[in-house]
Amino acid sequence: MTESPSSGGVWGGQNFNIMSKVIEGIKYADSHEWVKVEGNIGFIGISDYAQHSLGDIVYVDLPSEGDEISKGEEFGAVESVKAASDLISPVSGTVVEVNEALNDSPELVNSDPYANWIIKVKLSDPAEADALMDAEAYKAMIGE
Numbered sequence: 130m131t132e133s134p135s136s137g138g139v140w141g142g143q144n145f146n147i148m149s150k151v152i153e154g155i156k157y158a159d160s161h162e163w164v165k166v167e168g169n170i171g172f173i174g175i176s177d178y179a180q181h182s183l184g185d186i187v188y189v190d191l192p193s194e195g196d197e198i199s200k201g202e203e204f205g206a207v208e209s210v211k212a213a214s215d216l217i218s219p220v221s222g223t224v225v226e227v228n229e230a231l232n233d234s235p236e237l238v239n240s241d242p243y244a245n246w247i248i249k250v251k252l253s254d255p256a257e258a259d260a261l262m263d264a265e266a267y268k269a270m271i272g273e
Contacts, residue, residue: 149178156261158219183209222250
């Protein structure tokens, strides 16, 4: 996730004093997205730290099934009552499913950001996930 110019510095190095849930066995990008790899499919969402930082999520801009996404590139956005933030893909591939439930209930990301993934991607290079942070490295990055 990258903050939009109008977001007022959501990430900006602020210490939110919140203990975020970090899940073992998934990989994290420094932009606060996560990916869980199952075979050649990657489930992508935002971290608990990110959803806490954003506050109440009111809209998720989803890509379309069949869209190609590239590691490090924007694939959508998340908007909250206090900020908008681009979603940056931690891996490359083809979108095979979007979490349609988020269209009507974007707040699901706040309730459990790991159960409520945003997109499923057929990975073009599953090894890309190996370069991402594990849970311990991500905890260190967010200061927990």
